Amino acid sequence: MLTSLIERFRRGDRLALSRLVSLVARGEHVEEVLAQLGPPAVPARVRPGEQRRPGSSYMEEAGRAGSESGSDHGEAFYAMPAAGPSPGRL
Secondary structure (H helix, E strand, O other), X not given: OHHHHHHHHHOOOHHHHHHHHHHHHOOOOXXXXXXXXXXXXXXXXXXXXXXXXXXXXXXXXOOOOOOOOOOXXXXXXXXXOOOOOOOOOO
């Protein structure tokens, strides 16, 4: 069974790959699978990550007052006429 899985894997059968990975993950036939597959033809290479600018979730938006003291949040309220809204504007 193991030999046929490895032959199918070498022909590009992804189901055979899945079954081989499952066997090894469960700890079954690990030495036999590794012995039949041998070392990789090309070693795996890990490249450093790409350096990018921070996304919008990491940046503060410029010019926002938030809840800081001294901000003029009440300007619109105080700019209203003392008598309330003008008639005809409802």
